[in-house]
Amino acid sequence: MNKTLNRPIRVLVAKVGLDGHDRGAKVIATSLRDAGMEVIYTGLRQTPEMVVNTALQEDVDAIGISILSGAHMTVFPKVIDMMNQKGLTDVLVTGGGIIPEADMKKLQGIGVGELFPPGTTMKDIVTYIENWVVEHRNF
Known part of the structure; x- marks a missing residue:
């Protein structure tokens, strides 16, 4: 549990679309759980609607x-749009994978948080999520 919150951080790890490679998502989910977070893993082939509904x-x-x-x-713009429609505006949307730097900047411009390319350390991801949640959802 994060020492600056009186509760564990809850993270939804999702695989959206037809991408069938989930080893990285499972590694992330396990690492976040090991860091004291509560993790919900959606499994493969989720739609943006399914992800946002599960998050709610x-x-x-x-x-x-x-x-x-x-x-x-x-995927990311659809998730952000659905979250805005459902009033889910105080939840971090982050992620990772094979995303070109220019696309990362465009996605961050529409409200997506930090995006992590392959090779990012688990410590960096955990620290980013912890810091974001403490700043934006400290209740």
């Missing part, structure tokens, strides 16, 4: 989307 039902602090399929410029 599970009252998560953050959504982490793992994407290797190249569909990031479709």
Whole structure:
């Protein structure tokens, strides 16, 4: 549990679309759990609607989307749009995978948080989520 919160951080780890490679998502989920977070892993082939609905039902602090399929410029905007429609504006949307730097900047411009390429340390990801949640969802 994060020492500056009186509760564990809740993170939804999601694989959206037809991308069937989930080893990285499972490694992330395990690492976040090992860091004291409560992790909900959606499994493969989720739609943006399914991810946002699960985030609402599970009252998560953050959504982490793992994407290797190249569909990031479709998936992240759909998730952000659905979250805005449902009033889920205080939840971090982050993620990682194969995302070009220029696309990362565009996605961050629409409200996506930090995006992590392959090779990012687990410590960096954990620290980023912890710091974001303490700053934006400290209740």
